[in-house]
Amino acid sequence: MNLPILTIIIFLPLIGVFFLLFNSKNDKNENRANQISFNVSFLTSILVFILSLVLWINFDSSSSEFQFVEEKKWIINFTKYKVGVDGISILFVVLTAFITPICIIATSNSVKVRKKDFFIALLLMETMMLGVFCSLDLFIFYLFFEAGLIPMFLIIGIWGGIRRVYSAFKFFLYTLLGSIFMLVAIIFIYHQSGTTDIQALLKFDIAANYQYWLWLGFFASFAVKTPMWPVHTWLPDAHVEAPTAGSVILAAILLKMAGYGFIRFSIGFFPIASEYFAPLIFVLSIIAIIYTSLVALMQKDMKKLIAYSSVAHMGFVTIGIFAFNSQGLEGSIFQMISHGIVSAALFLCVGVVYDRMHTREISDYGGVVNTMPKYSIIFMIFILAGLGLPGTSGFVGEFLVLIGAFKANYLVSFFAATGVVLSACYSLWLYRRVVFGEVSNENVKSLKDVNKYELFTLLPLVFLAIVLGIFPNIILDTISVSVENIVSVYNSKILITQSAIR
Amino acid sequence: MDNINLIYPELFLSISLLSLLMLGVFKKNSFLVVSKLSSIVLLLTIPLIYINDNTSEKLFNNNYLIDEFSSFLKILILGSSAFALFFTNQYIKDNKIDKFEYPILILTAILGMFVMVSSNNLIGLYLGIELQSLSLYVLAALNRDSVKSTEAGVKYFVLGALSSGLLLYGCSLVYGFTGSTNYYVIAENYTSSNLALSFGLVFILVGLAFKISAVPFHMWTPDVYEGAPTSVTAFFALAPKVAGFGAIIRILYIAFGNVVNEWQTILIFISIASMILGAVAAIGQTNIKRLMAYSSISHMGYALAGVTTGTNEGISSSILYIFLYVVMNIGSFVCIILMKRKTVYLENIRDLSGLSKNHPVIAFSFTVILFSLAGIPPLAGFFAKFYVFMAVIKSNLFALAIIGLITSVVSAFYYLRIIKIIYFDPEQEKFDPITSKGIRFSLAFSTLLILFYFLNPSSLTYFVNIASKAIQ
Numbered sequence: 001m002n003l004p005i006l007t008i009i010i011f012l013p014l015i016g017v018f019f020l021l022f023n024s025k026n027d028k029n030e031n032r033a034n035q036i037s038f039n040v041s042f043l044t045s046i047l048v049f050i051l052s053l054v055l056w057i058n059f060d061s062s063s064s065e066f067q068f069v070e071e072k073k074w075i076i077n078f079t080k081y082k083v084g085v086d087g088i089s090i091l092f093v094v095l096t097a098f099i100t101p102i103c104i105i106a107t108s109n110s111v112k113v114r115k116k117d118f119f120i121a122l123l124l125m126e127t128m129m130l131g132v133f134c135s136l137d138l139f140i141f142y143l144f145f146e147a148g149l150i151p152m153f154l155i156i157g158i159w160g161g162i163r164r165v166y167s168a169f170k171f172f173l174y175t176l177l178g179s180i181f182m183l184v185a186i187i188f189i190y191h192q193s194g195t196t197d198i199q200a201l202l203k204f205d206i207a208a209n210y211q212y213w214l215w216l217g218f219f220a221s222f223a224v225k226t227p228m229w230p231v232h233t234w235l236p237d238a239h240v241e242a243p244t245a246g247s248v249i250l251a252a253i254l255l256k257m258a259g260y261g262f263i264r265f266s267i268g269f270f271p272i273a274s275e276y277f278a279p280l281i282f283v284l285s286i287i288a289i290i291y292t293s294l295v296a297l298m299q300k301d302m303k304k305l306i307a308y309s310s311v312a313h314m315g316f317v318t319i320g321i322f323a324f325n326s327q328g329l330e331g332s333i334f335q336m337i338s339h340g341i342v343s344a345a346l347f348l349c350v351g352v353v354y355d356r357m358h359t360r361e362i363s364d365y366g367g368v369v370n371t372m373p374k375y376s377i378i379f380m381i382f383i384l385a386g387l388g389l390p391g392t393s394g395f396v397g398e399f400l401v402l403i404g405a406f407k408a409n410y411l412v413s414f415f416a417a418t419g420v421v422l423s424a425c426y427s428l429w430l431y432r433r434v435v436f437g438e439v440s441n442e443n444v445k446s447l448k449d450v451n452k453y454e455l456f457t458l459l460p461l462v463f464l465a466i467v468l469g470i471f472p473n474i475i476l477d478t479i480s481v482s483v484e485n486i487v488s489v490y491n492s493k494i495l496i497t498q499s500a501i502r
Numbered sequence: 503m504d505n506i507n508l509i510y511p512e513l514f515l516s517i518s519l520l521s522l523l524m525l526g527v528f529k530k531n532s533f534l535v536v537s538k539l540s541s542i543v544l545l546l547t548i549p550l551i552y553i554n555d556n557t558s559e560k561l562f563n564n565n566y567l568i569d570e571f572s573s574f575l576k577i578l579i580l581g582s583s584a585f586a587l588f589f590t591n592q593y594i595k596d597n598k599i600d601k602f603e604y605p606i607l608i609l610t611a612i613l614g615m616f617v618m619v620s621s622n623n624l625i626g627l628y629l630g631i632e633l634q635s636l637s638l639y640v641l642a643a644l645n646r647d648s649v650k651s652t653e654a655g656v657k658y659f660v661l662g663a664l665s666s667g668l669l670l671y672g673c674s675l676v677y678g679f680t681g682s683t684n685y686y687v688i689a690e691n692y693t694s695s696n697l698a699l700s701f702g703l704v705f706i707l708v709g710l711a712f713k714i715s716a717v718p719f720h721m722w723t724p725d726v727y728e729g730a731p732t733s734v735t736a737f738f739a740l741a742p743k744v745a746g747f748g749a750i751i752r753i754l755y756i757a758f759g760n761v762v763n764e765w766q767t768i769l770i771f772i773s774i775a776s777m778i779l780g781a782v783a784a785i786g787q788t789n790i791k792r793l794m795a796y797s798s799i800s801h802m803g804y805a806l807a808g809v810t811t812g813t814n815e816g817i818s819s820s821i822l823y824i825f826l827y828v829v830m831n832i833g834s835f836v837c838i839i840l841m842k843r844k845t846v847y848l849e850n851i852r853d854l855s856g857l858s859k860n861h862p863v864i865a866f867s868f869t870v871i872l873f874s875l876a877g878i879p880p881l882a883g884f885f886a887k888f889y890v891f892m893a894v895i896k897s898n899l900f901a902l903a904i905i906g907l908i909t910s911v912v913s914a915f916y917y918l919r920i921i922k923i924i925y926f927d928p929e930q931e932k933f934d935p936i937t938s939k940g941i942r943f944s945l946a947f948s949t950l951l952i953l954f955y956f957l958n959p960s961s962l963t964y965f966v967n968i969a970s971k972a973i974q
Binding site: 153158183 | 892907956
């Protein structure tokens with residue numbers, strides 16, 4: 001196939017942006033203008049999703065090589081435009097393309113002002129996220145990784161809640177500060193190896209004494225983005241203040257960039273340093289799992305609770321990645337996909353009641369089941385998927401991670417497993433306080449159940465959360481060969497250095 | 503003198519500025535005519551320089567160099583000055599500083615800058631700097647009825663004269679111990695064990711650092727930027743920095759090119775200090791012109807970081823940085839000049855509040871420019887910083903790179919603060935509509951170049967590399 005399908009997928013949202021910029025300008029009727037911009041952006045994102053499915057169908061999962069690779073001249077004497085996907089990144093591409101249209105539908109309720117601008121920001125965001133997962137060149141990766149800050153900053157800042165300015169600044173400056181160390185590392189790698197081509201760098205051996213520093217440079221960026229304890233504090237703020245669609249993007253995809261980065265770069269480029277620093281990651285992740293679970297338990301704000309649970313779930317992801325075996329890695333990737341679906345859905349669920357009640361305080365709710373039965377069922381499915389009930393997608397990921405962690409270090413596995421219990425505590429308690437119990441708030445009595453827009457956003461997620469739980473092979477088949485390859489390359493590199501030391 | 507055609511640009515500029523001066527003196531109310539004619543002169547000089555673009559010649563006993571480096575910077579100086587005249591026309595009329603001396607002083611300053619970037623001789627350098635500075639002092643004080651403007655002029659003059667004195671003292675020391683004012687001869691006779699020569703080098707560096715407003719010789723910048731009429735401030739932020747960099751690069755890489763160690767540490771200090779001060783001091787500013795002054799200080803720090811490396815990549819990255827800095831500052835000063843409500847020009851950043859509702863296009867452009875100044879990809883400002891730090895890291899100056907990048911995060915804060923005011927804050931009354939075509943064109947030029955620079959970064963790099971190869 002000679003069609004540059006990846007480039008089309010990445011930059012198609014930009015075409016949508018151009019339509020939005022120039023099209024609905026002359027409409028005097030604001031509703032009509034909003035409707036047009038909704039249609040344009042929804043169509044664009046659906047088209048991207050269909051193309052990404054085509055990509056997935058045509059993807060050869062029996063090969064660990066990068067596929068659909070495209071190369072073009074870009075900056076002479078320095079780098080080129082190069083994109084491609086392997087078994088790991090293709091799933092994130094599909095996830096991104098899947099989540100964006102859902103966000104666009106969710107916007108129709110939650111965003112009241114400047115809808116057109118919101119769609120523009122969302123579509124820009126989509127391009128940046130797709131670019132991150134597809135890029136096969138470090139420099140381009142960095143460009144997309146950082147450029148995503150601009151639309152997200154505007155999404156939080158313009159359409160956010162009361163403390164939106166503080167949260168937007170915190171998000172922006174935290175992430176930027178983390179990323180500049182990665183930039184230094186990227187430049188240094190370029191001077192060492194003479195290339196920023198990821199494929200070439202995966203085969204290149206970086207001298208061991210540099211690896212530690214470079215690993216830390218990348219770690220600074222990814223740790224903030226993951227987010228790992230103790231640099232996670234931007235996440236609850238950003239989540240709470242962002243509009244629903246913004247929270248969904250943040251939780252479902254933005255956080256996964258870091259996990260993807262750990263797999264692709266930290267392990268791929270710096271195996272020796274990764275092995276050396278693995279205990280650090282384990283410790284930070286265990287603290288994240290236990291500490292943030294306890295913090296989540298005490299939250300009064302629904303979104304904040306889910307935000308802290310995200311930190312805990314990402315702790316599982318980092319443990320799985322740095323267990324360096326195929327179960328751990330597969331579990332991490334599965335957990336990322338599953339968390340992308342479940343946390344997105346949970347934020348949407350919060351958005352549903354927030355749009356009606358305009359409060360996120362848990363104590364303002366109670367007895368929602370009496371007025372919103374359908375909503376309560378959907379919410380329950382996601383709460384259960386979030387705590388990792390067998391039969392839902394959350395279980396497979398956590399289970400595989402725990403197996404992987406057990407192989408690496410049983411103590412890590414033990415502490416991580418407490419997180420499963422804790423997550424059941426805070427999720428179920430949240431559900432009990434919101435859905436069950438006496439109706440104490442008058443407003444709850446007059447709540448209307450989910451409307452068709454909301455069902456349209458939530459049902460696909462319900463479907464996926466259950467299907468992936470029952471047939472995890474849909475995902476595992478795609479990633480397994482690539483994961484095996486990463487693990488075997490890692491092991492061989494470690495073996496070589498160990499024998500060299502002896 | 504068979505190569506006299508090489509200095510046609512300078513000759514053309516001097517002759518036309520003298521005749522414009524005559525025109526201005528003998529014709530009443532001649533601002534409009536003189537200003538239009540000087541813009542034409544500026545634009546006509548560009549092709550004159552371009553004709554000589556591929557030559558590398560030494561004139562007047564090696565004392566005046568015409569090469570790709572000087573041509574590139576001269577074109578940049580002319581282009582930025584032409585923009586500074588285009589978009590300030592309306593402002594000059596509104597503030598009643600439409601005197602015919604204004605464009606003529608700009609032309610004399612440009613002539614001085616030409617000498618600065620081409621001179622291969624300490625005396626030529628000094629004369630160029632003085633011709634430029636004296637014109638700038640007068641320009642700063644052009645609004646005679648305003649206390650702030652006259653104060654700015656006097657302050658600039660006193661401190662500028664002091665720094666010129668230091669520069670001259672340094673020149674005399676270097677001349678005394680090397681026996682020549684020619685850069686080539688200085689480079690041959692420079693012995694690094696000689697303490698007096700090091701002193702001379704330091705004094706010269708101090709004088710030049712003052713001219714590009716690098717820390718710790720920046721004190722005049724915020725006051726002069728704030729006090730001078732905005733149209734003049736815009737000019738200050740553009741062309742003189744280019745010329746100052748031309749002079750610094752030439753003297754450091756030709757005259758003192760063999761003793762990089764002697765000046766590298768000083769320059770690293772100046773660069774880091776500028777980046778830190780520019781980033782930190784701007785946080786508390788509410789006057790946008792003062793804020794831009796600190797912003798330009800920090801940008802000078804980044805551009806100097808490239809020069810510190812002592813390599814050709816370093817020069818390229820610095821010139822590229824200056825080029826993109828000029829493009830971004832054209833845009834930001836256009837936006838500052840647009841801050842006008844009921845014919846009153848505003849300077850407080852609060853006045854930008856809610857700009858995105860009233861003037862979405864201006865708000866969008868200003869936001870793009872500010873993100874680019876903060877160095878966020880994929881805008882042009884990121885590439886500028888990237889190339890500088892690429893050169894810096896290649897020379898293993900890691901501390902400089904990391905401090906520089908951290909300060910870039912700090913400075914992102916105050917750019918974000920302006921964006922916050924533009925986008926997140928409630929709207930106010932509308933600004934006056936844009937009437938001038940120059941403003942529209944300049945803003946569109948700056949925004950589009952910043953926004954779409956990433957599509958083809960190589961072509962600018964190509965020219966910059968040619969220019970930097972002319973040195974060494």
